[in-house]
Amino acid sequence: MKTKSILKATAMAVIVGGTPVYAQDMDALIAAATDDGMLSTIALPHSWCGYGDVIAGFKEKYPDIEVNELNPDAGSADELEAVRANQGNTGPQAPDVLDVGFAFGPQAKDEGLTMDYKVATWDTIPDSAKDADGHWYGDYYGVLSFVVNTDLVDNVPQDWEDLLKPEYANAVALAGDPRASNQAILAVMAAGMAMGGEAGTASGEAGLEFFSKLSEAGNFVPVIGKAGTLAQGATPIVIAWDYNGLAWRDTLEGNPPLEVVVPASGVVAGVYVQAISAYAPQPDAAKLWMEYLYSDEGQLGWLEGYCHPIRFNDLAAKGAIPQEMLDALPPAEAYEQAVFPSLDEQAANKEAVTANWDSVVGANVQ
Template sequence: MKAPMLSRLFRWVSLLVLVAFLAACAGTPTAAPTQPPTTGGESGPLADLVAAAKKEGMLTTIALPHDWCNYGEAIETFKSKYGIQVNELNPDASSAEEIEAIKANKESKGPQAPDVIDVGYAFGPQLVDEQLAMPYKVSTWDTIPENLKHPDGYWYGDYYGVMAFEVNKDVVKNVPQDWADLLKPEYKNQVALAGDPRLSAQAQMSVYAAALANGGSLDNVQPGLEYFKKLNEVGNFVPVIAKQSTIAKGETPVVFRWDYNALADKKALEGNPEIEVVIPQSGVIAGVYIQAISAYAPHPNAAKLWMEFLYSDEGQLIWLKGGCHPIRFDDMLKRNVIPADLLAELPPAELYAKAVFPTIEQLNAAKTYIAENWDKVVGAEVK
């Protein structure tokens, strides 16, 4: 569904509400770095970083599909801007697999060792507890909400969205509007997840959202597992990890997916097939992803430069073009640096009014519970 135009004032007020909510959980403020945001023509410390990164000559990423948050443009812009090669590992890896890639390559400086990762919010403490991340504060550090970054710079939020239904309208004639609809016989063999719920943050958040829509809470995800058990028992659940290709072919015509991923598919497919993106009437959950540099990064300077690029205005706008709300959105809005056409393409702010943001502790508890109980409650192997 095409997002209707909204006034800048309405978006501003809505965003203030969101920021006020996030600020309520804020911790002790961190000291600001001295280097200002940059978009080119770097000097001083950042120029030294650019030189060191160019000397390394390569950055290794993992789990960055080009249609996820417009990462394709981000990667190509970074390569062009700095002349650094980007080695892309397993674009479809889950958050858990990204972390395992760091662990498996601790002693390696070869091409299978990732420099940087982009994982679900709940994985932040694990990175610190297991000493898998390298601390680094980007020059725009002060404009990242306090409660969405580790105080010592081990990880920091990058973007957020809400869980939505991505629907292939060429296959699905009655577009579902809420979770209960998907239990109807007309959706037999049509409903899928975009990942393995034992490993994937996106899939786990789908279960979490289903819990909220079916009598659960941020502290009780069991109803979400029961929902998927029922979905499987009535024959509506397809145990296939859904991708743009499976959606387009009609193999997984209804998918639980972050709104920005669904919107990216809609744009990429250009009506063939026609995609509708539905934010459900209940169980609207927001999800934040985070960036981190591997503690064992083979190219640590290139990794730091990648972070500087992503958290600059330029990098944040690239994410916004992909339908993601960049973590520095509020700061950029206040400085009037977001083009009006990008604001107009976002889903209307009122659709986000019911969204809830779990704390990192709630996410960790939910993640563990879902991973440990999916097999015994739902009994469907998603692959």
């Protein structure tokens, strides 16, 4: 008899602030997840948001659950496609859990690609960053920044307009394909807002025009930027989340030296969200993974990877954040102008960017 049936019998609904929260019997959940025996993740590079240590922490805590890591470099659109393509597939190719950009959460729910689940710390997640029914919930956020190889770039750009200067020929790359990657889509939004476009369709259109100019100037490199391309000099400047840039800086250990700059304008903050696939072959392992991520331990794991966890304010209020973690973050004033676009604004921007990148910019990022 599978232990999943025990879990169903021991789950108990309670009310917190008028919202139903499902308080799991953790012993039963651990038993059911152990019975699953495996957790299939997707799109979790170890250098992204401290995921290498987060995954290691989960393995150490639950050694009987194998973590099957699918396509670490996938974008948010790729994650949803993996769920669509593996409906009914109980093999290791099917992801159990998703970590996607904010705008992709509602899309996944609308398509029936997610299941509802509310973690024990549900009430400490801001209402603005979660689906009321529990289909998706914010996990962490950061801001778009310039990650610069200072061995190759003498004058470090401080704002978006700087990137158009001739001195940055064949130097500037995105950290993803703007037709599929949430990071890249929001980078176009940030550039568009710096150019005066309001968040939404206008920012997408203005951002496309900016990247068209960048490409025409010979400054845009149609290669997905990452630590390796920075180190090799293929992409001396990469537009990426601040936490990715800071992690790459640590990984490269000064060879070459990297500088991470939050631009003076167009500072866009992006929230990512977690979800469980509606077709998860290992649903209980997926639920246990969520409980781990949203525990204090999991949230601090993201913070150690330079991401602001969604429960940051709750952790800070109860003094749960070690001072050395706070000291390792960029100065607070770098984030003062950060804009958190709404779901509607992100959706409108995403539609403008993904539908028109090829016709306006014409650069095949890969």
